[in-house]
Amino acid sequence: MSGQGNWRELRDRRMAEPGAAEAYEATRLAYELGRTVRGMREGRDWSQSDLARAAGMTQSAVARFEAGGTIPTLPVLERLARALDADVEVRLTPRAPAA
Numbered sequence: 001m002s003g004q005g006n007w008r009e010l011r012d013r014r015m016a017e018p019g020a021a022e023a024y025e026a027t028r029l030a031y032e033l034g035r036t037v038r039g040m041r042e043g044r045d046w047s048q049s050d051l052a053r054a055a056g057m058t059q060s061a062v063a064r065f066e067a068g069g070t071i072p073t074l075p076v077l078e079r080l081a082r083a084l085d086a087d088v089e090v091r092l093t094p095r096a097p098a099a
Helices: 003-015 020-043 048-055 059-066 074-083
Strands: none
Touching: 003 020, 020 048, 020 059, 048 059, 048 074
């Protein structure tokens, strides 16, 4: 069996475990938020240290956030948004009903 087949089997087994899909989704959202903040920071020509100072955080906390390494809290999102002159929007959108 190829290494790729082994990886797919392992991934499929892990994703079938209780809570795996939720954890994966939380990680995806953290990554997307981090990518957005990084883009906004770079758009201002700020370093991570610049953003950290403006948000009252450490540079390493900004780096972890941008890498998607932490699941952010609303207060952290608000601090980053304030530093970047942005708004935080949280919304729940109904899914389309199953066919």
